[in-house]
Every structure is written in C-alpha cells, then in structure tokens.
Amino acid sequence: MSIINESMTSKEMLNILVAKNMEDARKAKERGDLVCWSSSIAPCEFCEAMGIYTVYPENHVVGIAARKGAPELLEYAERKGYSNDICGYARANLAYMDVQKCVSEELPLPDLVLLCNNICETLLKWYENIAYELNIPLLIVDVPYNHDKEITEENIQYVEAQFHDIIHQLEVICNKPFDEKKFQEVMKVSAQNAKDWYDATMLCSARPSPLSGFDMFNYMALIVCMRGKKECGMTFRKLKEELEEKISRGECGLKNAEEKYRIMWDGIACWPYLSHTYKVLKKHGINMTGSTYPSAWALEYTPGNLFEMAKAYTGMGNNLSLEGQINLRKSIIEETQCDGVIMHMNRSCKMCDFLQYEVGKELNDSLNIPITTFDGDQADPRNYSKAQYETRMEALVEMMSENIPSRNSSGN
Amino acid sequence: MEINQIINNFIQIANSPDKAIKQSCERNHKNAVGCVAPYAPEEIIYAANCIPVGLWGGEVELRKARTYLPAFACSIMQSVMEYETKGTYDILKAVLIPAMCDTLKCFGQKWKGACPAIPFVYPQNRRVKSAELFLENEYKSITKKLEDILNVDITEKALKESIILYNDYRLAMREFTEIAAVHTTTISPTVRHQIIKASYFIDKKEYLCYIRELNEKLRLQPVEHSKNKRVVVSGIMLEPKGILSHFESLGIDVVGDDLAQETRQFMTDVPFAGDALKSLARQWINHNACSLAFDPYKQRIQHLVDLVHHFKADGVVLALMKFCDPEEYDVPIIMSKMKEENIPLLVIEIDQQAKAFEQINTRLQGFVESMDD
Ligand code: SF4
Ligand code: SF4
Numbered sequence: 001m002s003i004i005n006e007s008m009t010s011k012e013m014l015n016i017l018v019a020k021n022m023e024d025a026r027k028a029k030e031r032g033d034l035v036c037w038s039s040s041i042a043p044c045e046f047c048e049a050m051g052i053y054t055v056y057p058e059n060h061v062v063g064i065a066a067r068k069g070a071p072e073l074l075e076y077a078e079r080k081g082y083s084n085d086i087c088g089y090a091r092a093n094l095a096y097m098d099v100q101k102c103v104s105e106e107l108p109l110p111d112l113v114l115l116c117n118n119i120c121e122t123l124l125k126w127y128e129n130i131a132y133e134l135n136i137p138l139l140i141v142d143v144p145y146n147h148d149k150e151i152t153e154e155n156i157q158y159v160e161a162q163f164h165d166i167i168h169q170l171e172v173i174c175n176k177p178f179d180e181k182k183f184q185e186v187m188k189v190s191a192q193n194a195k196d197w198y199d200a201t202m203l204c205s206a207r208p209s210p211l212s213g214f215d216m217f218n219y220m221a222l223i224v225c226m227r228g229k230k231e232c233g234m235t236f237r238k239l240k241e242e243l244e245e246k247i248s249r250g251e252c253g254l255k256n257a258e259e260k261y262r263i264m265w266d267g268i269a270c271w272p273y274l275s276h277t278y279k280v281l282k283k284h285g286i287n288m289t290g291s292t293y294p295s296a297w298a299l300e301y302t303p304g305n306l307f308e309m310a311k312a313y314t315g316m317g318n319n320l321s322l323e324g325q326i327n328l329r330k331s332i333i334e335e336t337q338c339d340g341v342i343m344h345m346n347r348s349c350k351m352c353d354f355l356q357y358e359v360g361k362e363l364n365d366s367l368n369i370p371i372t373t374f375d376g377d378q379a380d381p382r383n384y385s386k387a388q389y390e391t392r393m394e395a396l397v398e399m400m401s402e403n404i405p406s407r408n409s410s411g412n
Numbered sequence: 413m414e415i416n417q418i419i420n421n422f423i424q425i426a427n428s429p430d431k432a433i434k435q436s437c438e439r440n441h442k443n444a445v446g447c448v449a450p451y452a453p454e455e456i457i458y459a460a461n462c463i464p465v466g467l468w469g470g471e472v473e474l475r476k477a478r479t480y481l482p483a484f485a486c487s488i489m490q491s492v493m494e495y496e497t498k499g500t501y502d503i504l505k506a507v508l509i510p511a512m513c514d515t516l517k518c519f520g521q522k523w524k525g526a527c528p529a530i531p532f533v534y535p536q537n538r539r540v541k542s543a544e545l546f547l548e549n550e551y552k553s554i555t556k557k558l559e560d561i562l563n564v565d566i567t568e569k570a571l572k573e574s575i576i577l578y579n580d581y582r583l584a585m586r587e588f589t590e591i592a593a594v595h596t597t598t599i600s601p602t603v604r605h606q607i608i609k610a611s612y613f614i615d616k617k618e619y620l621c622y623i624r625e626l627n628e629k630l631r632l633q634p635v636e637h638s639k640n641k642r643v644v645v646s647g648i649m650l651e652p653k654g655i656l657s658h659f660e661s662l663g664i665d666v667v668g669d670d671l672a673q674e675t676r677q678f679m680t681d682v683p684f685a686g687d688a689l690k691s692l693a694r695q696w697i698n699h700n701a702c703s704l705a706f707d708p709y710k711q712r713i714q715h716l717v718d719l720v721h722h723f724k725a726d727g728v729v730l731a732l733m734k735f736c737d738p739e740e741y742d743v744p745i746i747m748s749k750m751k752e753e754n755i756p757l758l759v760i761e762i763d764q765q766a767k768a769f770e771q772i773n774t775r776l777q778g779f780v781e782s783m784d785d
Contacts, residue, residue, distance in 0.1 A: 081744035081759075085484055085735050117536070121514050124536060124706050125741035131708040132745065138708040142537035144546065145511040147520050154549040158535060161542035322521035345482060350737070354518035357480050 004231055010219075010239035017231050018221050021055070022105045028053040029108035034174065037107075037130065039123050040224050041296065042116035043141060043163070043313055045190055048228035049183035050170050052112070057093040059224045060107045064092060065271035065379040069103030074380055088348040088379025090126040097130060112136050112173060114166075118143040118316040120351040137173055139166050143314050149323055151315050159310035186228050187303035194299045196236035197223045201294035203243040204253070204287075205336045209262065210246035212253035213288025214278045217269045223297045253287060260285030261400050264333050266292070266359075267344030267352045272381035273389075280390055284397045290336035292317045292328065318351050325355060326362045333367060340400045342393075343373040347383040370399035415633070418626045419603055425610040433465055433503060436614040443562065446507035446527075448492060448519065450648070450672040450704060451534065453551055453692050455578050455682065457508070458616060459570035460558050465504065466612030467492050468673055469764050471652050480522060486735040487764040488648065489515050496525040506561045508554065510534055512704050513738050530557050536706035538697045547693035555689070571688035581616050582678035584623045589668060589675060591627055593723050596665035597636040602656040604666055608674045640665040641783050644719045646746070647731035647739060649673040652764060655731075658773045662780050668723035670716055671731070676702050703738045712742065713749045720755050726783045727756035729776075734761050756783050 003020060004013040029035050034052045038044065040059065047054050064070050070088065073095040078084055080098070082091050096102055097109065113136065115127040124140075131138035141162050144155045167178045201219070204211045219239065226232040246252075252259040263281075265288045270277050281288065296317055301308035317328050333341070343360060346352050360371045372392045377383035413421075425432040433444050445462045447454060454464035469491030477493035495501055502525070509520035509531045520531025532550045535543035555566050585608070592599040592607075599607070607626070611619045640663040649671055650656065659666065669675045680699040685691040699705050701715035716728060728750060733739055743759060750757040758779040760772050 081747045083732075083734075083740040083743065086737060086740050090741075121512070121517065122737050125703075125738055128706065128708050128710065129741055129745065132710045140537050140706070142535055142543070142706070144533040144535060145517050145520075145531075147511060147517075147531035147533065154546055158542050158546040162537055162540055165537075165540045347484060350485070350514040351517065353482055354485060354515060355521060356482075358522050 002231055002234075004234065006238070008238075010235050010242055013231070013235040013238060014219060014222055017226060017235065019105070021225050022107070025053040025055045026106065026108045034111045035108050036112050036114055037110040038114040039116050039119070039127070041119055041299075041313070041316060042114050043309065044228045045183060045186045045309070046139075046163070046166050046170055047114060048186045048190075049179050050174050050176075051179075051182075052170075052174070054114070054225075054228075055107055055110075056224050057096075057107070058089045059221055060096070060104070061089045061092045061379055062221070062271055063104035064096075064102045066274055067103045068272060068381070070272060070379045071381065073099070073102065084380070085347070087120075087122050087126070088377055090122060092379055094126070094129060097133065109134065110136060112139065114139040114141075116141040116143060116313060118313055119318045120349070122349075122351070137169070139169055141166065141313065143316075143319060146314065146320055146324065149321060151311060155314055156307060156310045159314050160306050163306050163310060184304060187301075187309070189230055189233065190228050190299070191301060191303050193223065193227050193229075193233040193236065194297055196233040196240070198294050198298035200236045200240040200243060202335070203240065203247065204289040206247045207262075207337060208250070208252035208259035209287050209289045209336070210243040210251060210253050212255070212278075213265055213291055214269075214274065215253060216288075216291070216293060217274070220293060227297065254282050254285070257282050258285050259287045261339045261397065261404075262287055262289040262337055263340045263342050263396075264288070264290030264329065264336065264338040265342050265344070266329070266356070267346050268349060268378040270344060270346075270376040270384055271378055273376070273384050273386070276386055277376075277389065280393050284393060286340075286393070286397070288342075290332045290338045292332065295328065295332070322355055322358055326359055329359060329363060330367065333363070333369060338369065339404055340396050341369060341371040342396065343371060345373045345375050347375065347377040348379060368403070370396060370403065372396040372399075413625065415598065415626065415629045418622055418629070419598075419607065421622060422607045422610040422626075423603070425613050426606040429465075429613045430500070430503070432610070432613040433463065436463055436618065437503075440615050440618075442615065443505045444503055445558070445562075446501055446504040448507055448509045448516070449488060450512060450676070451510055451696075452508040453554065454616075455571060455574040455688075455692055456551060456555055456558065456566065458574040458577065459566050460562050460564050461570075462505065462558075462562065463615050466673075467495070467501070467507070468612070468649060470495070471764060472498075474765060480524065484735050485515055486648075486733050487762070488733060489519055491764050492519075493524065496523065499526070501525045501527070506530055506558060508532065513736070515735075515737075528557075528561055530554055534696055534705075538706065544690070544693045544697050547696055548687075548689050551689040551692055568688055571692075575682045575688060575691060577616055577620065579681045581611070581620050581623075582681055584620060584627060585611070585675075585678040587627050588623055591630045593667040594635045595630050595633060596638050596640060596642070596667065598630070598633070601650075601659040601664070601666040602653060605650060605653075605656055605674070611677075638665060639663070641727070641780055642667045642723065642725045643727050643729050644668040644670065644716065644723060644725045645729045645731055646670040646716055647672070647762065648733040648736055649762065650729075650731045651762070652766065654767070654769045655760070655762075655772055658769055658776055662773070662776050664729075664776065664780060667725050668719045670701075670712070670719060672702070672704065703742050710742070710745060713745055716746065717749065717753050717755065720753075727758065727779065729779070730757060730759045731762050732759050734763050
C-alpha cells in the first residue's frame with residue numbers, strides 16, 4: 001500500500017516521500033541490504049531494478065546547506081586537505097562520509113556508488129575518492145561531452161555499451177541475474193515520472209506563473225531521489241492539478257505578492273541563503289519562471305529502448321556544446337516569457353560558470369534581455385554577500401522596467 | 413656538441429618558444445598546430461606534416477582573460493586565454509582541446525584565437541571495450557578536421573611512422589629522467605625542467621636527436637654524488653621558474669616527477685594494435701597512474717610511493733595547481749598515504765601569475781629541515 005494518497009496535497013506527499021526514501025535506505029542498510037550513492041542525473045533504472053536502495057549525496061548536502069549545517073563539514077574537509085575551491089557538495093559529502101553526523105537526515109554509507117558525468121567531470125574525482133576510501137565497487141556511466149552541435153551516434157553507442165556493462169556488474173555485485181522484468185517496469189515508471197515532472201513544472205509558463213520557481217527547488221528533491229518510483233509521478237500529477245487550479249483562478253506563485261517581472265534563474269540555488277535570495281526577488285515582484293530544471297530531468301525515451309535511454313542521458317543541458325546551451329536557454333526564456341536573467345556565479349561549480357560570459361552575451365545580444373550575475377555558492381555560505389545580491393537585483397529591476405515600460409507605469 | 417652546448421640549446425628553446433617554433437617550422441617546411449594541455453594525439457598532427465606545440469600557459473599578465481574567465485579558473489588556462497586573445501597563438505593553424513576537466517570542457521567551446529579549435533573527448537570508462545572504439549572515432553574526426561583545415565592527406569603510413577618516432581621519443585625521455593637522477597649537479601631542477609619543456613616547441617625528430625645525444629654524453633660522465641635533498645615532484649607542472657630557483661638555492665634536487673607536463677607525457681607508449689588510430693586510442697586506455705585518467709583504484713598514489721623508492725628520494729613535493737579539480741581531489745589521499753609510508757610531503761600552490769615566492773621558499777626551507785630529521 002502506498003504511504004501517500006490522493007487526498008493529500010502535493011507538498012504533503014513530497015515531504016512524506018523524501019523522508020521515507022531516506023528512512024528506507026537506512027533500514028535497508030541495517031538489514032544488510034545494498035545501498036548505493038548516486039550522482040543526481042545518473043540512470044537510476046538499473047539499481048532500482050535490482051532492488052538496491054539509492055540515495056543522493058548532492059540532495060543530502062542540499063538539506064544540510066539549507067539548514068545552515070554545511071560549515072562544520074566544509075571545515076572538516078579542509079582540515080583533511082580538500083581545497084576550498086572544490087565543489088561544496090563534494091566537500092561536504094566527503095566530510096560526511098567520515099563523520100557521519102549532520103544537522104539534517106542521516107545518510108547511510110554506501111555499498112556501491114554510481115556516477116554519471118553528464119553534469120560535470122568533478123563527479124569523476126569525487127566518486128573516485130568515495131570508492132577508494134570505502135573500498136567499494138564503483139559503477140560509472142561516462143557520458144562524453146557533446147562538443148559539436150549534434151549529439152553523435154558514437155557518443156550514444158559508447159553510453160549504451162556501458163549500460164550493458166553495468167547490468168553485468170550488478171549481477172556480480174548482487175549475485176543474482178538481472179531482473180529484466182522489473183527493469184522494464186522501472187523504465188516505464190521513470191519515463192512517466194520524467195514526463196509528469198516536466199508537465200507540472202512547465203506550467204510556470206502561464207502568466208502569472210502559478211508556481212514560484214523557488215518552490216520548484218523543493219519539488220526537485222523528489223525527481224532526484226525517487227525518479228524510479230511510482231509515488232513520484234503521483235505527486236507531480238497532483239502538483240499539476242493544483243497548479244492548473246491556480247491558473248484558472250489567476251493566482252500567482254509568489255505568496256502575497258504580485259508577479260511583476262519574470263526571470264530565468266541560471267544555475268543552482270544558493271541553498272544557505274535560499275530565503276534571502278527568494279525574499280529579495282519577491283520584494284520586487286520578481287518570480288523565477290524559467291530555469292534549466294524542468295528539462296534537466298525530462299529524460300524522454302521509449303521504455304525498453306536502451307539506445308534512446310543513452311541518448312536522453314547524454315543530451316543533458318550541462319553536457320551540451322556552447323551553442324546547445326545557448327539554444328536551450330533561449331527556448332526557456334521564450335517559453336516561460338522571462339523579462340530578465342539572473343546568473344549565479346557559483347563558486348562551487350565550474351561547469352555552471354565558465355561559459356556564462358559567452359551565454360550571457362549571446363542572450364543579451366539576440367534577445368535584448370537584461371542579465372545580472374551575483375557571486376554565491378550552492379553550499380558554502382562564505383561566498384555570498386547579501387548586499388551585493390540586493391544591489392544587483394535592484395539594477396536588474398531597473399533594466400527590466402526600462403524594457404517593459406507598460407508594466408512599470410502600472411505602479412508599484 | 414658538448415654537453416653544455418646541448419643543454420644551452422634546450423634552454424634557449426624553452427625560453428623563447430615563439431622563436432623556436434618559427435625556426436623549426438621554417439627549417440622543416442612545416443606548420444604548427446597547438447595542443448592545449450594536458451594531452452593530445454600529437455602523432456596525428458605530426459603525420460599531417462605539422463609540429464605539435466604544447467600550450468601550457470606561461471608567465472603573462474592577465475588583462476583580457478579576466479573578461480572571459482572568473483578568477484577561480486586554474487592559472488594555466490587563464491594564461492592560455494590571455495595568449496589566445498593577445499594573438500600569441502596566431503602562428504598556429506589549429507588547436508586541439510581535450511575535454512579532460514570542467515574547465516577544459518568549457519575551454520573547448522570558447523577558444524578566442526585566430527585559428528580553428530578542435531575540441532575532443534577522452535573516454536573515462538576505460539574498462540569497457542567500447543571506450544577504445546569511441547576514442548578511435550574521436551581520432552578519426554580529429555584527423556578529418558585536420559585534413560580539411562590543413563588541406564593535406566594524413567596517410568596510415570605517415571601515422572605509423574609518427575607513432576614510431578613518438579615511441580622512440582618517449583623511450584629517450586624515460587632514459588633521460590633516469591640518467592638525470594644521477595647527474596643532478598649538471599641537470600639541476602631548472603635545467604631538467606627546461607630540457608623536458610623544450611620538447612613542446614620543436615620538431616620531435618630534431619628534439620629526439622638532441623636528447624639522444626645528451627643521454628649518450630651524460631651516461632659517459634661519472635655519477636654525481638650530490639649532498640642535496642632528493643625529491644619527487646608531482647602535479648600538473650612545476651612553474652614559474654622562480655620556484656625552481658628556490659629549489660636550487662635550498663639544495664633540493666628533482667630526481668623524478670609525476671608531472672602532467674613532464675613524465676606523464678612519455679610514460680605510456682603507443683602499443684601496436686594494427687590500425688594506427690586504434691593503436692593511439694589504446695594508448696589512452698593503457699594510460700594509468702594519472703590524476704586525469706579516471707581510476708577508482710587511485711594507482712597514482714602507489715605510483716608516487718614507487719617513484720620515491722625507485723629514485724631513492726627523500727620526499728615528495730606536490731605542486732598543486734590552484735583551482736585544478738582533478739589534482740585537488742587527490743591531495744588528502746596523497747597526504748594520508750605519505751604519512752602512512754613515512755615519506756615527507758610538502759604541498760605548494762602553483763599559480764603561473766605569481767611573482768613573489770618568499771612563502772614557498774620558507775616552506776621549502778622548513779621541508780628541507782624536516783627531511784634532515
Ligand atoms: S555543483 Fe557543479 S561541480 Fe558540483 S556536482 Fe553539481 S555540476 Fe558537479
Ligand atoms: S583544471 Fe587542471 S586539468 Fe583542468 S585545465 Fe586546469 S590544470 Fe588542466
């Protein structure tokens with residue numbers, strides 16, 4: 001029987017499920033069942049089919065950082081020799097692996113790890129360290145960067161071949177044949193969940209958007225952690241219903257505020273200052289309607305077709321060429337009707353930052369859309385300045401209001 | 413040539429890359445093609461009758477690079493970016509950029525130089541057979557692009573010849589590092605570095621003649637029994653030169669290295685696998701003990717210990733390129749392994765733009781003393 005039901009709100013479902021996922025993994029560990037640590041957009045389908053409990057370090061650190069518990073872990077990592085310019089998720093997680101104590105939910109240690117470098121190369125080194133230090137098996141889906149315009153057949157074939165290898169490795173690790181039947185089911189569920197996620201989150205295209213982009217950050221936990229489970233889709237379908245109702249009532253996602261400006265948020269949230277970043281935007285009537293997140297998990301493939309599945313995991317936003325990344329943003333800006341762009345110059349994530357200049361310039365030139373950046377970090381609170389953020393947002397509002405004189409004159 | 417002459421020749425080449433490349437191109441009627449550090453299938457470039465030039469940054473003041481890269485990109489790519497925008501690389505007909513790390517992935521997309529860029533990928537899951545096939549395809553595509561840009565045919569015969577030349581070069585380099593380790597008075601840390609670095613700026617055929625001659629002559633010299641401390645250096649590179657001069661003034665010899673710019677370049681031969689591009693691809697599959705080649709067993713760490721024993725070193729200096737993810741992740745593990753093995757370790761930070769090295773000097777001094785204990 002499912003622990004969620006239709007009478008619940010999507011938020012209630014979300015909270016129950018996220019807690020349950022971690023709880024299940026902890027219990028599994030106690031029983032001696034296998035627990036896997038996985039990167040956030042790795043193919044969960046294989047472990048799920050083998051009944052391995054999967055938890056997500058990136059998501060775990062988000063919980064810690066949002067509860068302001070990252071500094072202790074980051075300091076521990078630095079004392080251990082990790083340089084403080086390494087990704088904050090990695091530093092906090094590698095520290096957690098040693099201390100196994102945090103302000104958020106406790107994460108059971110893994111018996112194996114799965115990494116997919118379709119979001120960054122940093123993961124290679126991070127997971128190398130976990131596997132080496134804990135002396136556990138490492139499964140990898142190495143996704144080649146799409147340096148040219150198109151995703152090549154060769155890239156996809158290489159990824160697909162690794163899927164077969166993972167199946168073989170899982171058989172050895174679990175000491176049982178691969179559960180093909182369950183795998184087929186999981187693929188169906190995952191593909192459906194991905195679609196439900198996309199359908200719900202893309203409702204922020206409506207004007208006003210029924211969803212505050214910052215709320216989406218919360219729902220993200222589910223698509224990260226439970227993409228292979230039915231309940232995940234149930235929650236997103238519920239969310240979709242709620243948002244559709246809001247749309248019909250003309251309700252806006254910002255609580256007690258009017259949506260005056262719509263922006264695309266480029267990059268990861270600044271978790272230690274989530275509330276500050278949100279409130280400043282809300283004060284100006286800015287809603288985040290665009291982001292790369294809806295499409296990030298919109299992994300579309302025909303269940304059973306491993307080639308298509310490989311293609312979906314290869315075509316991630318972060319894994320696209322500069323041109324691909326620009327086009328992706330252009331379509332987000334257009335679809336969700338953004339008036340401006342906020343780029344998070346995230347000290348933790350080189351992949352999110354090092355093309356920002358080129359992306360920003362092209363968006364600005366071709367769409368004539370104002371762009372601002374701010375310095376921050378997804379986990380390390382030391383790299384953010386409230387004052388700088390506030391000033392930059394004020395400047396953005398000024399630029400946006402010049403672009404939209406009609407809305408500006410409608411008063412504050 | 414006398415040993416000193418050969419060494420001076422290398423030093424001159426390493427000190428004025430622009431001039432060396434230009435002259436070598438003229439002498440050999442070749443063009444130059446750049447390889448953004450750390451790795452590239454240079455053999456393909458060579459088979460296209462071009463001189464592969466290693467782009468490893470340099471001591472340049474950052475101006476335009478600041479616009480294109482945040483301050484937390486590694487200094488080597490900051491300098492490469494500066495040179496790109498300054499026109500320093502205008503002599504090149506093309507550049508190859510490997511997507512080895514997040515910085516390089518982005519870098520391959522934002523080349524600002526005059527010539528075309530050819531970004532490519534090294535597969536990291538090397539335990540699966542298809543990785544080799546994938547890389548072979550990447551190499552095919554590089555070959556095709558070079559043929560189009562340079563308007564040449566890259567033949568199988570030329571590729572095979574260039575593989576043989578490069579394997580000869582690698583062997584000669586490995587011999588050199590062995591011989592240099594017992595001639596540390598003649599081959600001081602700076603000289604050692606300059607000799608290896610010079611290989612990036614002239615035709616490999618010419619370089620091979622020089623290095624072979626040097627090896628032969630050095631071998632005939634009596635072993636030099638220096639009282640200096642002997643260290644193995646590890647990291648991406650040991651530059652700027654200012655650091656090396658502190659090694660010398662403090663009496664530290666570099667007897668072996670695990671630097672991407674130095675020994676990692678020539679530690680893995682290209683095996684014979686029939687087809688030339690397949691052979692080249694297999695070299696990467698066989699390339700181990702490197703922070704840039706995925707390895708959950710961290711062979712690099714044991715390799716460092718082995719190097720220390722092999723060269724009878726007193727300690728390890730880890731030259732940590734600031735903001736280099738692949739290297740930075742290995743640090744805690746190297747630290748604990750060295751402690752376990754009782755091998756003195758010093759981590760110094762590498763910044764190509766640094767001008768003052770007092771702090772590094774003080775730390776090196778402390779390190780020398782600690783090795784005395
Ligand atoms: S934050 Fe960036 S560097 Fe860290 S894991 Fe995510 S994509 Fe990789
Ligand atoms: S981060 Fe490291 S591997 Fe990447 S370009 Fe810089 S020095 Fe090279």
